[in-house]
Amino acid sequence: MSKRHGGKILADQLAINGVTRVFSVPGESFLAALDGLYDHDIQNIVCRQEGGAAMMAEAHGKLTGQPGILFVTRGPGATNAASGLHVAMQDSTPMVVFVGQVALADRDRGAFQEVDYRRFFSPLVKWVAEVETTARLPEYISRAFHIAQAGRPGPVVLALPEDILSAMADVPDLAPAKPAMAAVDPARAQALLTRLLAHARPLIVAGGPGWSAQAQADLEALVTATGLPVAVTFRRQDYIDNAHPNFIGDLGVGMNPKLAQRLRDADALLILGARMGETATNGYRLLDPAAPAKTILHIHPDPDEIGSVYQPSDSLVATAPAFLAALQGAKGQFTNPDWTHAARADYTAWQVPQDTPGAVKMEQVVRLISDRYAGRALFTNGAGNYAAFVHRYTRYHGYRSQVAPTSGSMGYGLPAAVAAKLAHPDRPVICYAGDGCLQMTLQELSTARQFGVDITVIIANNGRYGTIRMHQENHYPGRVSGTELFNPDYVQLAAAYGGTGHLVTAMDDLGPALDAADQGGLHLIELRLDPSMLSTTRSL
Incomplete structure (x- = not known):
């Protein structure tokens, strides 16, 4: 095995992980990484400002389900990018961010554009680290891809000192990251569904990360078979065809007041992948964490999220798509169809345009x-x-x-x-x-x-x-x-x-x-x- 500089090792590892596009604003702190990308068929979308580049990378992750990759330089480059990392963390979007850093030999001297990235990014991301040995680059990159995609997905940051990127090392590549995915027992999923169907005013709330076209199809098949109504959380309106007769609207800002009241009135919630945060609950007023007064069945891939705000009556650590896949062919029929029909009628009425001032409406x-x-x-x-x-x-x-x-x-x-x-x-x-x-x-x-x-x-x-x-x-x-x-x-x-x-x-x-x-x-x-x-x- 021949020696490679750190930038080449990094680019090779990206290719192994299936990366075909990265977003960046170039900087002298990661010239070796740019050199490494030269030898690969990885498109580098060169942006005008790091905030925009970070948002592009986040959107790429959201659209593809694969980590969005961002390269930014040290100091102002990294701090400019922070807004996009905040989006990724709040939206549970997988993202891997490579930040140029001052040379390891100059660290802690207040060198030009030096920032302690562990302290700066720690509240904004799932994990932040600084690579201090060129030979460990494959290890750190593999861990970054695993963490970004595991459990509740999110952004991770790797700081790359200039001298670490430019140094030579003889090190083997690692295989692509494959985060473990928990399987769902169909009998367990059916038991939760049966419990939900036993209520008079149940509601499915869909949201969170990791969805797919197949998950949408599975959700639509489930509510068609059972007659259950389904709402979505803020800006997750594409998780179900809005023309479906069981779709009743979104629990977002400016939500339908009748949907807000329906959330209050529901006697059971099946929360599929969502966090049920401030927006979905109108500042936690529609669903009181101290006394929710309803059965809560929570499906979420992160065990630390379940019970963090609302104590569930029952829960399952799994992605929403895995849970829905386990319910294919599930049995059970909701016995109060008027609840769903009335909720759909409220949504349809909410869709009627309300006239506003001006010639352009x-x-x-x-x-x-x-x-x-x-x-x-x-x-x-x-x-x-x-x-x-x-x-x-x-x-x-x-x-x-x-x-x-x-x-x-x-x-x-x-x-x-x-x-x-x-x-x-x-x-x-x-x-x-x-x-x-x-x-x-x-x-x-x-x-x-x-x-x-x-x-x-x-x-x-x-x-x-x-x-x-x-x-x-x-x-x-x-x-x-x-x-x-x-x-x-x-x-x-x-x-x-x-x-x-x-x-x-x-x-x-x-x-x-x-x-x-x-x-x-x-x-x-x-x-x-x-x-x-x-x-x-x-x-x-």
């Missing part, structure tokens, strides 16, 4: 786009007042047609759209973004053009940070402070990036803009909204 825009691209498009969004309309009026049909941050991070939609189009080049990709949301990662339009990514960006321009303004008007009416925005000319900006811009000042302008976008290329469609058009619900 977000409720009509979202419904038109949802219907136009039904079953074909992949939708991304970040956070802002506009997102309440996206949540309420978009109907998702296939798994992973929704890519959005459960962490509520602004700026996410555009980087996610780039990653989505790279992962699914044959599908239309529609990004929703507010004017404040988009301008946080606007520079990634350059990344989109560099890599030939054809996406359509719907810009909800109301000239303000809408969500904050909504709260401001509610709590401090008439005292506007810190929420106004200046916007560029998006039509000219699109042209500057080699794309096409469209200004929509009336609903009749939208159709022709979408027709043009369907021909390919980068398209920015600016919706000139009435500033008074703010969702009255809390929105992220």
